[in-house]
Amino acid sequence: MAYHISKTVEKQDFDQLKEKVVEALKTEGFGVLTEIDIKATMKKKLDKDYRPFVILGACNPVFADKVLSVDPHMSALLPCNVSLRELESGKIEISAIEPITAMAGVGNVDIKPLATAVSEKLAKVVGMVE
Template identity: 60%
Template structure:
């Protein structure tokens, strides 16, 4: 089972794609709780150069509330990561975790059902960019 979905965007700048991702997330009920600038972090910690690469911690509060109400420890698997990275070709790849795959390890059908709904919402984000 694949644990993520991705889309390659051609002919657009990293910042343009990033802005489109943030709009699509918002339009699909997500907020961005966290942001990790992977490029800057690797440069600072390891003095290693990377192309632009960010990890956005996206959260849909309604679904987060539902799954945490069922299983409080599920919060260790939140938020849903969405990554934006420039590739050597200059294309931009946007990837999103498949929460149904990730949360399937919990073996609770009610949680998996909610995760599948969130998965569809994240796939809609990718379609929108």
């Protein structure tokens, strides 16, 4: 099973697409807690050039609460990361963590339905963005 939910979209303004992803996340009940600019970070820390690439740390508080109520150690797997990165072709890949795969190793049967619900929401987010 894949550990991510991804799709590639045609070349467009990166920042505008990022805003579309943020809006799609809001539609599914997620907020963005963190944003990591990989391009800027790698340039600053390693003097290495990257194409535009960001990681959004998204959280759906309702599901985070449910998961943490079942197992507080699940905090190590939160938030749900959604990334956008420009490919060599100029197209942009949108990728989200696949919660079912990420949480499968936990072995707690009470987590699986929650992971499935979050997976469905993240798949909708990725699917919404064009």
